[in-house]
Amino acid sequence: MVLKPIQRTKLDDTSDSDFYSVPRFVTHVDEGFIDQLTNLYRQRLQPNTRIFDMMSSWVSHLPEEMKFAHVEGHGMNGDELAKNRRLDHYFLQNLNETPKLPLPDQDFDAVLNCVSVQYLQYPDAVFSEIYRILKPGGIAIISFSNRMFYQKAIQAWRDGSEASRVELVKSYFQSVPGFSQPEVVAHQSSAPSFLQMLGMGGGDPFYAVIASRQS
Numbered sequence: 402m403v404l405k406p407i408q409r410t411k412l413d414d415t416s417d418s419d420f421y422s423v424p425r426f427v428t429h430v431d432e433g434f435i436d437q438l439t440n441l442y443r444q445r446l447q448p449n450t451r452i453f454d455m456m457s458s459w460v461s462h463l464p465e466e467m468k469f470a471h472v473e474g475h476g477m478n479g480d481e482l483a484k485n486r487r488l489d490h491y492f493l494q495n496l497n498e499t500p501k502l503p504l505p506d507q508d509f510d511a512v513l514n515c516v517s518v519q520y521l522q523y524p525d526a527v528f529s530e531i532y533r534i535l536k537p538g539g540i541a542i543i544s545f546s547n548r549m550f551y552q553k554a555i556q557a558w559r560d561g562s563e564a565s566r567v568e569l570v571k572s573y574f575q576s577v578p579g580f581s582q583p584e585v586v587a588h589q590s591s592a593p594s595f596l597q598m599l600g601m602g603g604g605d606p607f608y609a610v611i612a613s614r615q616s
Contacts, residue, residue: 403576404557409522412559413552417495417520420553421477434605437588438462438515438544441609445540450510453534456496456517459484473504500526504534512541519549519558519566524573532577535614541580543570544609563589563606570610580612 413420443464446452450469454461457474459481474491476482482491492503500523512531521527531541547563558566571583588607 403525403572404555408555408557410556411522411553417477417497417553420550431605434546434607435462437607438609439464441542441544441586442513443467445542445611446511451508453504453509453512454488455512455514455531456520457482457485457488457491457513457515461485461487461513462515463487473509475502496527497522500530502530502534506533507536507539509534510536510539512539514541514543516545516548518543518545518570518573519554522555525576528573528577528580532579532614537614537616540611540613541574542609542611543573544607545570546605546607548605563608567608567610570608574610574612579614579616581615582612584611585609586611 439462442462446463446467446469448467448469452463452469452472454472454474457476458478461472461474463469463472471489472487474482474485474488475494476491477493477495479493482488482493485491494503497520512535518524535541545566549558551559557569561569567585567587571585574580574583586607586609
C-alpha cells in the first residue's frame with residue numbers, strides 16, 4: 402500500500418463529479434510551465450503513436466506540429482473535453498470511484514497526466530492501470546507544479562513539500578512491478594512558494610516524473 406487511509410483523504414469529500422460539473426476554461430499553470438511541458442512532450446513522444454491523456458481538460462499542451470495516430474482523452478467535464486481539439490475520442494470517469502480504465506491492454510505508446518495526480522485517492526490502483534494499458538516500452542509522463550484545488554488534493558499531497566511530492570509520485574511508479582526506475586525533470590522557481598501560490602513572480606515550478614513499461 403502506497404498511502405495510509407488518512408493520507409488519501411480530502412478536505413472536501415463531496416462528490417468530485419459535482420465539483421467538476423462546471424467547466425473551467427483556464428490553464429492552471431503559467432505559460433512558462435506550459436512551454437516546458439510542450440517541449441518535454443516534443444522530446445519524449447513519437448509522432449504517429451497512440452496517446453492517452455488522462456485527467457485532461459480543454460487543452461492537452463501537445464506540440465502543434467506533431468501528429469499522432471490517436472489521442473484518447475479522459476476527464477471529469479464533458480464541455481472541457483469537447484473543446485479539446487487534439488482529442489480523437491474521450492470519456493468521463495471518476496477515478497476515485499472507479500480506477501479501472503475501459504481501455505484494452507497494451508494499447509498506448511504514452512500516458513500523460515498534467516497537474517492532476519494530486520487528486521488521486523488510489524494512485525496505486527490507477528498506476529497499475531497505466532502500466533496495463535501501456536505497450537512494452539511505452540512511456541508515462543506525470544507533470545505537476547505547486548498549484549492545486551487545495552480542498553480536493555489528498556492529504557499526502559497537501560501536507561507535503563515540493564520535494565516530497567516528487568518522491569510520492571516516484572513511489573506510485575515503484576509500487577507497480579515492471580516500470581523502469583522513475584526519472585525526474587525539475588525546474589524550481591526562484592520565488593518563495595507562498596508568492597508562487599499567489600501568482601507573484603518567479604514562475605511556476607515545473608516537475609515531471611517519467612517511467613516506462615519494461616515488459
